[in-house]
Amino acid sequence: MSRHTIALAQINPALGDLERNLAVHEKTAEEAIARGARLVVFPELSLTGYFLKDIVSSVALPLTSPFLGRLRDLSRRIDLIVGLVEETPERLFYNAAIYLSLGEIIHVHRKVYLPTYGIxxxxxxxxxxxxxxxxxxxxxxxxxxxxxxxxxxxxACVASLDGMDVLISPSSSPGRGGLEEGKTFANARAWETINRAYAQLFTCYVLYANRVGYEDGACFWGGSEVIAPSGDTVAKAEYVSEAILVADIDHAEVRRARMANPLLRDERIDVTLQELERIKREGAR
Amino acid sequence: MIDLSLNCDLLRRVLIGFIVNEVRKAGFSRVVVGLSGGVDSSLSAFLGAEALGAENVWALLMPYRTSSPESQEHAELVVKQLGIQSDVIEITPMVDAYFERFPEADQVRRGNKMARERMTILFDHSAKLKALVLGTSNKTELLLGYGTLYGDMASAINPLGDLYKTQVRQLARHMGVPEAIVQKAPSADLWAGQTDEGELGFTYEQVDQILYLMVDRRYELSDLLEAGFDERFVRAAFAKVQASQYKRRLPLIAKVSSRTIDRDFRYPRDWGK
Known part of the structure; x- marks a missing residue:
């Protein structure tokens, strides 16, 4: 089977309220199941809300937490990507997204680039x-x-070289600037450019799940989308309102894109590594 | 000219969502707004009515004896057009009673007292009506400090605080605020003949350009001069922004403990909401 139905959950998590958010996850997953999806992607920090500040330690969960039991159970019926604050045995807190399937956490991504500027x-x-x-x-x-x-x-380049066919980005992006006539937020436009550019450059699907709602006045703009390896939009959710976006992805599209544009085949890891090592050696970075 | 035009359809949705979301999270369903008859408070009332329904918006008209009769007519026009509930509460007796003891007080003291009198009435009605006070200060006046601290600057939530004055006018037009209100010269209406632009010494169109470049686009002084703006004007605008910084912050707390409110005790306002 090269076709899959997926759902992007454009939800509005409550800040710091794990129980309420868990209930939203369950309800949303039920709807995604009813609509035939085999995976539902929740936004960044979907279980906790985003601008947590000093709440971080109060909502952090070890991945062994019984609190995740209901999500593990749910994942026997549909795969889930859920955002949370992960607490490690060393008492470090990570902005993490976990992939749950058949009752198990099969992958954890801890956010590598933590923005610390502007808001x-x-x-x-x-x-x-x-x-x-x-x-x-x-x-x-x-x-x-x-x-x-x-x-x-x-x-994204590393992930591509590591074999990525589907790039999944859970996000909590607050809209900022650029709301000129006929335009959406400046950063939303940038996101839409990035998603299409990555889909084309890495000949992969991009699943972008952004949240909605408000935290301390900041507006998360939604606009979740599925972009095909051609750069075409497969499906797009509305701005600023809750939605469950259901769409099909087809791996034959990845194959066709890589035949038309064999960019991955022509990647030069050796050249890239050699130049990166030189840059590091020369101390430019 | 710098483009300060707006995607009014999307902005309207964002601001209405903001009011619905932040009012409900605070456990309220109503708002109360001080309606002056000017474009800012009219727009706040329009946004409130669209967000929560006319029946959930209370407008308070709080004239002083020197307030222009036109202001009240305009406020009543908004009340009627929106079908919101309203009350007229004269502030003359309270303000005059106070200044009987201080007859020498100048217009600034009197104007500030009026603004703060209105604030106490709004917050009393907040408790009375179980309604949040909806703010009406725009970004231009917040940046220039052209407002009374703990007076008209006080509110629970403010949908207009990130819109420049010229943008408030655009959105007001888009939402159907009566043209007479959008077009008239902005005034704090604290004394007869007062206009914002007369007091500030420049027009909102002019200063919004500079503030947008300085604040939103992070232009340095040298960048603004290179862009062709008059140096005295730029310096005057910057001086106002800098001098009024205290008005945009909470009172300073002398730090002595290990965890001080808003320094290292940092929780979002929407904590647990």
Whole structure:
């Protein structure tokens, strides 16, 4: 089977309220199941809300937490990508997205790039992830990059070379600037450019799940979307309102895109590594 | 000219969502707004009515004896057009009673007192009506400090605080605020003949350009001069922004403990909401 139905859950998590958010996850997953999806992707920090500040330690969960039991059970019926604050045995807190399937957590991505500028303050509260890995999911070889990770092309490039067919980005992006006549938020336009560019450059599907709602006046703009390897929009949710976006992805499209544009085949890891090592050696970075 | 035009359809949805979301999270379903008859408070009332329904918006008209009769007519026009509930509460007796003891008080003291009198009435009605006070200060006046601290600057939530004055006018037109209100010269209406632009010494169209470049686009002074703006004007605008910084922050707390409110005790306002 090369076709899969997936759902992007454009929800409005409550800030710091795990129980209420868990209930939203369950209800949303039920609807995704009813609509035939085999995976539902929730946004960044979907279980906790985003601008947590000092709440971080109060909502952090070890991956062994019984609180995740209901999600594990649910994952016997549909695969789930859920965002949470992961607490490690060393008492470090990560902005993490977990992939649950058949009752197990089969992949964890810890956000590598923590934005700490403008309205963002993640490095103050969270630890940086240190891995970018693809994994075999129910919908093919996938990589998860959380929000800001997507603004570093090196991260997507690594995932691509690691075999990524589907790039999944859970996000909590607050709309900012540029609301001129006929335009959406400036950063929303940038996101839409990035999603299409990555789909084409890495000849992969991009599943972008952004949240909606407000936290301390900041508006998360939604606009979740599925982009095909051709760069075409498969499905797009509305801005600023809740939605469950259901769409089909077809791995034959990945194959066709890679025949038309064999960019992955022609990647030169040796040249890239050699130049990166030189740059590092020369101390430019 | 810098483009300060707006995608009014999307902005309207964002601001209405903001009011619905933040009012409900606070456990309320109503708002109360001080309606002056000017474009800012009219727009706030329009947004409130669209967000929560006319029956959930209370407008308070709080004239002083020197307030322009036109202001009240305009406020009543908004009340009628929206079908919101309203009350007229004269502030003359309270304000005059106070200044009987201080007859020498100048217009600034009197104007500030009026603004704060209105604030106490709004917050009393907040408790009375179980309604949040909807703010009406725009980004231009917040940045220039052209408002009374703990007076008209006080509110629970403010949908207009990130819109420049010229953008408030655009959105007001888009939402159907009567043209007479959108077009008239902005005034704090604290004394006869007062206009914002007369007091500030420049027009909103002019200063919004500079503030947008300085604040939103992070232009340095040298960048603004290179872009062709008059140096005295730029310096005057910057001086106002800098001098009024205290008005945009909570009172300073002397730090002595290990965890001080808003320094290292940092929770979002929507904590647990």
């Amino acid at each position: 963002f303050d993640e490095q103050r509260y969270l630890a940086e992830g240190g891995r970018i890995r693809t994994f075999r999911s129910g919908i093919g070889r996938s990589a998860i990059l959380i929000c800001e990770d997507m603004w570093h092309p090196s991260a």
